[in-house]
Amino acid sequence: MGGKGFFVAEKVILTEADIRRAVTRIAHEIVERNQGAGDLVFLGMHTRGVPLAHRLAQRIGEFEGVEVPVGALDIAFYRDDIPTRGAPPVRPTTIPESIAGKAVVLVDDVLYTGRSIRAALDAVIDFGRPRRIQLAVLVDRGHRELPIRADYVGKNVPTSRSEEVQVRLQEVDGLDAVVLVTG
Amino acid sequence: MAPTQAEGKTLLIHEGRLLDPSQGLDAVGSLLFKDGRIEWWGQGEPPVKPNAVISVPGLVVCPGFIDLHCHLREPGFEDKETIATGTRAAARGGFTTVCSMANTRPTVDSRATVELVLHKARTEGSVRVLPVACVTQGQQGKQLAEFGELAEAGAVAYSDDGRPVADARLLRHALEYARALGRPVLEHCEDPALAAGGVMNESALAHRLGLKGMPAAAEEAAVARDIALAELTGAHVHIQHVSTAGAVELVRREQQSRRVGTVTAEATPHHLMLTEALVLGPKGGDITAALGPGAYDANAKVNPPLRAQADVEALRQALAEGVIQAIATDHAPHTLADKLCEFDQAASGISGLETAFGLVMGLVHASVLDLPTLVARLTSGPARIIERGLADQGLSGLGSLRVGAPADVTVFDPNAEWTVDPGQFASKGKNTPLAGWRLKGRVMATIVGGGIAYAAPGLAVQKAVEVAGA
Amino acid sequence: MDVDDFSVADYDLVFETADAMREVLGREIKKVPTLRGKSVVTVFFEPSTRTRVSFEMAAKALSADCTSIAAATSSVAKGESLLDTLRTIQSLGADLVVMRHSASGAPYLAARHLDMAIVNAGDGCHAHPTQALLDLYTIRRHLGRLAGLKAVLVGDILHSRVARSNLSAMTTLGLEVTLCGPPSLLPGSNGDAGWPACPVETDLDRALEGADVVMGLRLQLERQEQGLLPSIREYVRSYQITRERLARARPGALLMHPGPVNEGVELTPDVAHGVQSVIEEQVTNGVAIRMALLYLLLGRGQ
Numbered sequence: 017m018g019g020k021g022f023f024v025a026e027k028v029i030l031t032e033a034d035i036r037r038a039v040t041r042i043a044h045e046i047v048e049r050n051q052g053a054g055d056l057v058f059l060g061m062h063t064r065g066v067p068l069a070h071r072l073a074q075r076i077g078e079f080e081g082v083e084v085p086v087g088a089l090d091i092a093f094y095r096d097d098i099p100t101r102g103a104p105p106v107r108p109t110t111i112p113e114s115i116a117g118k119a120v121v122l123v124d125d126v127l128y129t130g131r132s133i134r135a136a137l138d139a140v141i142d143f144g145r146p147r148r149i150q151l152a153v154l155v156d157r158g159h160r161e162l163p164i165r166a167d168y169v170g171k172n173v174p175t176s177r178s179e180e181v182q183v184r185l186q187e188v189d190g191l192d193a194v195v196l197v198t199g
Numbered sequence: 200m201a202p203t204q205a206e207g208k209t210l211l212i213h214e215g216r217l218l219d220p221s222q223g224l225d226a227v228g229s230l231l232f233k234d235g236r237i238e239w240w241g242q243g244e245p246p247v248k249p250n251a252v253i254s255v256p257g258l259v260v261c262p263g264f265i266d267l268h269c270h271l272r273e274p275g276f277e278d279k280e281t282i283a284t285g286t287r288a289a290a291r292g293g294f295t296t297v298c299s300m301a302n303t304r305p306t307v308d309s310r311a312t313v314e315l316v317l318h319k320a321r322t323e324g325s326v327r328v329l330p331v332a333c334v335t336q337g338q339q340g341k342q343l344a345e346f347g348e349l350a351e352a353g354a355v356a357y358s359d360d361g362r363p364v365a366d367a368r369l370l371r372h373a374l375e376y377a378r379a380l381g382r383p384v385l386e387h388c389e390d391p392a393l394a395a396g397g398v399m400n401e402s403a404l405a406h407r408l409g410l411k412g413m414p415a416a417a418e419e420a421a422v423a424r425d426i427a428l429a430e431l432t433g434a435h436v437h438i439q440h441v442s443t444a445g446a447v448e449l450v451r452r453e454q455q456s457r458r459v460g461t462v463t464a465e466a467t468p469h470h471l472m473l474t475e476a477l478v479l480g481p482k483g484g485d486i487t488a489a490l491g492p493g494a495y496d497a498n499a500k501v502n503p504p505l506r507a508q509a510d511v512e513a514l515r516q517a518l519a520e521g522v523i524q525a526i527a528t529d530h531a532p533h534t535l536a537d538k539l540c541e542f543d544q545a546a547s548g549i550s551g552l553e554t555a556f557g558l559v560m561g562l563v564h565a566s567v568l569d570l571p572t573l574v575a576r577l578t579s580g581p582a583r584i585i586e587r588g589l590a591d592q593g594l595s596g597l598g599s600l601r602v603g604a605p606a607d608v609t610v611f612d613p614n615a616e617w618t619v620d621p622g623q624f625a626s627k628g629k630n631t632p633l634a635g636w637r638l639k640g641r642v643m644a645t646i647v648g649g650g651i652a653y654a655a656p657g658l659a660v661q662k663a664v665e666v667a668g669a
Numbered sequence: 670m671d672v673d674d675f676s677v678a679d680y681d682l683v684f685e686t687a688d689a690m691r692e693v694l695g696r697e698i699k700k701v702p703t704l705r706g707k708s709v710v711t712v713f714f715e716p717s718t719r720t721r722v723s724f725e726m727a728a729k730a731l732s733a734d735c736t737s738i739a740a741a742t743s744s745v746a747k748g749e750s751l752l753d754t755l756r757t758i759q760s761l762g763a764d765l766v767v768m769r770h771s772a773s774g775a776p777y778l779a780a781r782h783l784d785m786a787i788v789n790a791g792d793g794c795h796a797h798p799t800q801a802l803l804d805l806y807t808i809r810r811h812l813g814r815l816a817g818l819k820a821v822l823v824g825d826i827l828h829s830r831v832a833r834s835n836l837s838a839m840t841t842l843g844l845e846v847t848l849c850g851p852p853s854l855l856p857g858s859n860g861d862a863g864w865p866a867c868p869v870e871t872d873l874d875r876a877l878e879g880a881d882v883v884m885g886l887r888l889q890l891e892r893q894e895q896g897l898l899p900s901i902r903e904y905v906r907s908y909q910i911t912r913e914r915l916a917r918a919r920p921g922a923l924l925m926h927p928g929p930v931n932e933g934v935e936l937t938p939d940v941a942h943g944v945q946s947v948i949e950e951q952v953t954n955g956v957a958i959r960m961a962l963l964y965l966l967l968g969r970g971q
Contacts, residue, residue, distance in 0.1 A: 403857070403865075409793050409794030539778075542775075
């Protein structure tokens with residue numbers, strides 16, 4: 017990646033080890049809060065929520081011996097900013113099994129305004145009526161525009177609006193790191 | 200024809216390049232008109248002091264252009280054009296005489312309609328109008344029109360242009376009558392079955408665009424038939440708007456081996472200068488490229504259709520050689536609504552009177568023709584084709600600058616450049632694919648019967664010498 | 670207007686978007702709220718139930734409001750009605766118009782004089798871009814690639830907008846195309862005049878040799894009355910796609926047809942419903958492709 021321009025400054029917020037520890041902790045919290053992993057379905061939000069969801073499921077598999085189904089959710093169809101920002105690229109949504117009556121955990125990399133989560137809630141409900149929906153994010157950077165909060169957070173990072181939080185994951189970017197980009 | 204010269208008045212065209220191919224004249228000199236006739240030409244002072252003078256240094260002065268083929272639409276289609284607007288357009292285009300086609304409503308197939316056209320032209324027109332009458336009554340292709348009476352009323356030729364005579368036997372008899380009256384039959388050559396439904400030239404481009412084409416063979420088959428009938432009857436067949444290399448070749452061969460009949464031909468400025476590529480849009484284009492937003496522009500729809508470059512080359516060659524004797528506009532004005540529709544349904548035709556000269560001057564600038572040859576094709580060439588009709592109207596000498604000829608003159612600047620703006624047309628028909636084109640060659644004045652039918656802005660007419668009349 | 674200005678990247682974007690649309694169409698509730706508040710009007714100056722319904726379903730699956738107008742073209746009205754009709758629709762606030770017209774080039778006229786987005790749902794013999802997109806999408810899904818494949822289009826090439834758009838799309842995407850049909854229904858020249866820049870063949874058996882994709886085209890039965898065909902029987906004898914003829918193509922070659930099929934004319938029934946036929950899937954993919962186009966066009970920032 018590196019700097020895109022001369023004045024771009026990057027600061028590492030989470031290292032590879034930090035990310036690994038955060039995922040492990042969230043996996044434990046999810047199992048604890050839901051009293052087991054039996055009813056769980058993970059839905060990762062494109063793009064980087066998907067590998068995160070798989071990592072969570074893998075971790076739970078390791079210590080609980082339960083295989084949590086993982087799906088991928090594309091929220092482009094549910095966004096509220098299509099008329100102003102243009103049509104974002106869309107990828108197919110895959111829902112592993114019926115979510116009716118299940119405990120769905122939405123997984124995303126960064127929680128910011130909350131608008132993506134609002135769209136994701138609409139998307140999930142189009143597939144059925146889950147018993148409950150929870151939200152897990154790797155980073156919460158604040159600046160909410162909707163009454164939404166995460167149930168599981170890897171790290172809270174105070175930011176200014178001019179900054180950008182970039183999550184990089186092995187599966188997508190070839191390495192694990194979360195950086196704060198200023199400029 | 201409004202702008203005639205008052206009796207006894209004189210007008211001098213002073214110091215221009217006098218160009219009259221009919222008498223091999225190409226020299227700087229002046230030209231004096233009196234009583235609507237050419238009184239004198241030569242160098243130095245005229246024999247009498249003129250009432251008015253137009254100074255034309257550096258400009259060319261030639262016989263008034265004669266258009267064998269235009270549609271004035273009146274009576275019946277006054278929303279497209281009237282004799283008043285059409286002849287004003289003619290004057291702006293340098294034409295002092297236009298032959299009006301008979302496909303009006305009613306058609307010009309009776310003494311009454313011929314006289315109506317002549318009357319309108321006399322009272323409202325800006326240039327001379329010579330009516331062409333129908334070959335068949337109502338252009339129905341069933342029964343011959345009354346050739347003799349029509350000639351007497353003032354028709355100089357016969358044509359069912361727009362609805363070509365399909366029946367060869369009927370056309371044979373038409374030619375027999377026309378021959379006896381010394382007049383040509385002007386033929387729009389198109390085999391109706393082969394051309395049926397066609398909206399452009401049949402070609403790879405038509406296939407690419409999914410438009411139905413009119414094959415060159417549709418024109419050539421009809422030309423071949425008409426040539427055979429000219430031979431059979433000994434009459435004069437004049438092929439209108441020749442557009443294909445094959446048709447040109449048929450005419451050339453007939454002229455070379457001429458036995459009995461007479462076969463002449465005209466070509467339009469658009470067939471001489473434009474190709475079917477204009478259907479891709481005003482800038483033309485490449486058949487293999489993506490279509491631009493200007494594609495399927497109905498202003499490029501005309502019948503016969505714009506053809507391929509090879510056809511254009513053949514027409515130019517034939518025009519230079521004299522196989523084609525006349526340039527005729529096929530001025531076909533239409534309303535906006537006639538053209539602002541699907542290509543298939545749009546009316547065919549180009550409003551051509553006002554762009555004709557500037558367009559064909561391109562042939563001189565490209566050294567395809569010399570200037571005297573071009574002028575011949577616009578003056579003496581067409582005059583010759585309707586010679587007998589002109590004589591019957593007392594217009595012998597039209598198309599030349601001979602002393603005693605009608606005082607019809609066109610003054611032009613061969614090098615002046617201008618931009619085509621259909622909004623400025625005098626014609627009601629704004630339908631042209633040439634909007635925005637730069638043309639080099641501009642009409643500066645048009646004089647009909649010694650009166651000024653058109654003068655370009657900036658051309659001064661001095662009336663200083665009024666004393667001569669005192 | 671047409672696919673002739675599409676780049677390979679444009680095709681990829683449409684195809685990838687269509688993948689997502691197929692997923693929506695596979696749901697129990699086949700509807701997403703993406704284009705809520707957008708209005709799509711289909712204007713068919715030439716009747717076509719299939720294409721119109723496909724566009725309507727696509728619009729509705731994306732929650733756009735969809736109104737359909739069947740406009741009769743009267744030759745007496747001289748087509749002034751075309752621009753008038755479209756201007757009215759524009760004034761009524763349509764965001765996008767889907768138009769079908771029997772005259773080649775009609776959408777170009779419309780686009781020159783109107784400000785709204787126009788999707789060409791077929792114009793005369795000229796183009797049927799959404800059909801070409803869905804055809805190539807279907808091929809890609811089945812054969813996994815497009816470049817290097819050999820496609821044969823069979824039948825009334827001369828009057829086929831499907832053939833023209835497919836030829837354009839296939840050429841861009843690197844397929845080898847052969848056009849095959851009766852001599853009276855083929856475009857005249859053979860490449861030297863610039864179009865079509867591909868082999869034109871009257872012998873179907875030879876054309877099918879080694880083909881990966883065989884696409885039958887609809888034969889208007891009126892062509893016989895127009896003197897373009899000696900008889901339907903003669904057409905069947907030389908140009909019907911039969912099981913024996915299809916066997917000349919590569920094993921696993923796809924059989925396609927834009928529909929509606931005159932069974933027993935262009936194709937034998939066993940071929941039309943055989944294992945190699947993807948005709949029904951073409952119809953399904955048509956909705957996905959049209960959703961993708963509506964999404965990409967209407968999602969574009971104003």
